[in-house]
Amino acid sequence: MPGTCVIGLQWGDEAKGKLVDILTGEHDFVVRYQGGANAGHTVVSGGETWKLSLIPSGILRDGVQCVVTGGVVLDPASAIREIDMLESRGVTVTGKLLLSDRTHVVFPWHVAEDRLLDGSLSGGGAIGTTGRGIGPCYRDKVGRSLAIRLGDLYRDDFRQRIDHVVDFKNRLLTSWQPSGGTAPEPLDAKAIHTQYRDYAERLRPFVADTTAVLLDAVENGRRVLFEGAQGALLDIDHGTFPFVTSSNSSGVGVASGSGVPGRWIDRVIGVVKAYSTRVGGGPLPTEQDNAIGLHLRERGREYGTVTMRPRRCGWFDAVAARYTARLSGVDELAVMLLDVLGGLDELKICSAYEIDGRRVTQFPSQIGDLERAVPVYETLPGWSDDLTGARRSADLPSAAHGYLAAISDFLGRPVSIVSVGPDREQTIFCDRAQGTSWQRPQPTGSAPA
Numbered sequence: 001m002p003g004t005c006v007i008g009l010q011w012g013d014e015a016k017g018k019l020v021d022i023l024t025g026e027h028d029f030v031v032r033y034q035g036g037a038n039a040g041h042t043v044v045s046g047g048e049t050w051k052l053s054l055i056p057s058g059i060l061r062d063g064v065q066c067v068v069t070g071g072v073v074l075d076p077a078s079a080i081r082e083i084d085m086l087e088s089r090g091v092t093v094t095g096k097l098l099l100s101d102r103t104h105v106v107f108p109w110h111v112a113e114d115r116l117l118d119g120s121l122s123g124g125g126a127i128g129t130t131g132r133g134i135g136p137c138y139r140d141k142v143g144r145s146l147a148i149r150l151g152d153l154y155r156d157d158f159r160q161r162i163d164h165v166v167d168f169k170n171r172l173l174t175s176w177q178p179s180g181g182t183a184p185e186p187l188d189a190k191a192i193h194t195q196y197r198d199y200a201e202r203l204r205p206f207v208a209d210t211t212a213v214l215l216d217a218v219e220n221g222r223r224v225l226f227e228g229a230q231g232a233l234l235d236i237d238h239g240t241f242p243f244v245t246s247s248n249s250s251g252v253g254v255a256s257g258s259g260v261p262g263r264w265i266d267r268v269i270g271v272v273k274a275y276s277t278r279v280g281g282g283p284l285p286t287e288q289d290n291a292i293g294l295h296l297r298e299r300g301r302e303y304g305t306v307t308m309r310p311r312r313c314g315w316f317d318a319v320a321a322r323y324t325a326r327l328s329g330v331d332e333l334a335v336m337l338l339d340v341l342g343g344l345d346e347l348k349i350c351s352a353y354e355i356d357g358r359r360v361t362q363f364p365s366q367i368g369d370l371e372r373a374v375p376v377y378e379t380l381p382g383w384s385d386d387l388t389g390a391r392r393s394a395d396l397p398s399a400a401h402g403y404l405a406a407i408s409d410f411l412g413r414p415v416s417i418v419s420v421g422p423d424r425e426q427t428i429f430c431d432r433a434q435g436t437s438w439q440r441p442q443p444t445g446s447a448p449a
Contacts, residue, residue, distance in 0.1 A: 002221055002223045002224055003218065003265035005225075005228065005254055006228055006269050007228040007250065008230065008270075008271050009231065009271060009272050009325055010278075011231045011240075011276075011277065011282075011284070012039070012230040013273070013277055013302075015271065015336035015422075016227065016229075017042055018057075018336070018422065019417065020056070021057045022427060024058035024064050024225060028064065029064065029066075029222060029223070030065075030227055031066075031067045031214065031226045033069045033254060034071045034072060034228070034230075035230055036075060036134040037054055037078040037079075037134070038230075040304060041227075053082065054074065056068070059086060065213075067098045067210050068097070068210070069100045069211070069214070070210070071247065073247075074105055074106065074150060075105075075106040076106075076196065076203060077199065080199065080202050099206045100209070100211070101150050101208065101209055101210075103150045104138070107148070107192065107196070108192060110136040110137045110140070111133040112169075113136040114136050134245070148165065158193070166189040170187050174186075210259070224264070228254075230247075231249060232328055233324060234249050236249075237252070240370060243280065243281050252328070267331055268330050270328060270333050270411075272316070273316075273335075274316060274341055276316055276317050277296075277312060282367070285370065286314035286348075288313060292314075318350055319351070319352060319353055320350075321407075321410075322410060325411050332417075333417075338404070339421055341400075342382075342384065343384055349378050349407070350377055351376055351377070351378050351410060354376060355373050356372060378406065385400075387400065388426060392428060396428075
């Protein structure tokens with residue numbers, strides 16, 4: 001089986017980009033199959049930092065075909081900016097990148113809708129979207145009648161389709177204006193058509209039927225790496241709804257987003273940060289709005305790649321990560337940013353919740369239950385060592401071994417990869433065939449927060 005998949009098991013920002021960049025050297029194709037320009041990947045190589053949103057992280061390697069499939073929603077301006085940025089820094093993109101003609105396109109009306117609707121939850125509050133029109137584009141995709149795909153930009157009736165949609169959207173946006181607020185500027189169909197016609201010409205060399213390309217690839221034994229965006233807890237169907245993204249960001253979305261049946265994937269790597277973070281609204285049971293949270297944010301540089309918003313930080317939530325590991329069919333774990341925990345005298349892992357006085361280890365399906373969840377922690381010893389120079393498991397202190405063993409035990413999967421810094425070289429690989437040699441000490445406590 002030629003397929004490997006990398007899935008984030010938390011609320012995104014698990015440093016998947018670094019892992020994909022490393023694994024790209026073992027693959028022929030790297031595939032982005034869901035999400036849009038709301039997802040950010042940061043890769044550090046040779047002292048250089050690269051920030052990507054739409055283009056797969058594998059673009060930094062030669063000899064690899066990068067593919068953006070129909071499960072992604074594409075902002076053409078964002079894609080062109082990334083292409084220009086990469087080429088200005090000496091990275092060849094032409095001939096290495098394919099964009100699906102099935103991918104749905106983000107237009108100015110989607111951005112306008114996003115800004116008007118975020119904060120309009122039925123129960124009050126805001127989802128905390130990036131405001132880039134991703135959700136509204138997916139909504140039009142499902143609604144079908146107002147959707148425009150990348151391949152449509154090359155059709156003779158493209159202008160007529162723009163006129164039809166703009167007429168409807170202008171009436172819709174006017175009706176949505178807040179009471180007493182200023183009506184949005186009407187959309188200009190002619191200007192939008194001209195702008196997107198130019199985008200289409202810039203992107204023409206990259207457009208292809210990627211479903212056919214990938215099916216040919218797997219049937220011919222080519223090695224394919226599937227790169228998840230966001231995290232499994234943001235999955236539209238299986239995440240912390242409604243505080244989720246607009247696509248299937250867990251492992252269940254790989255086949256539908258890429259067009260490649262799951263039978264071709266034989267290795268699923270679940271990526272977790274050594275602690276928990278979240279951006280935007282929604283519950284984060286282990287959140288530490290205190291000195292611990294500040295330590296994690298500053299040491300881990302926890303600010304959004306796309307938005308630069310500060311991330312909320314807390315202890316590792318094993319209840320949530322075990323759920324998404326099962327949901328995504330994970331075979332092994334990659335624990336990232338372990339070095340960030342250095343300097344803490346003790347560490348905590350959430351092993352259960354107390355909800356209305358009842359202890360549970362099953363992740364709640366309803367947001368109200370998760371909002372009332374009180375984490376039950378197991379306490380483990382911390383370490384003062386600087387881990388950034390570690391290159392073998394033997395280089396890690398015993399307390400770090402114990403922490404990794406606890407994560408492996410709670411999630412029921414071996415930890416096969418450990419990251420101790422942003423650079424490619426700051427990575428420890430273990431023998432995944434034999435599991436791990438992590439030795440877990442006895443916990444020093446187990447009590448609700």
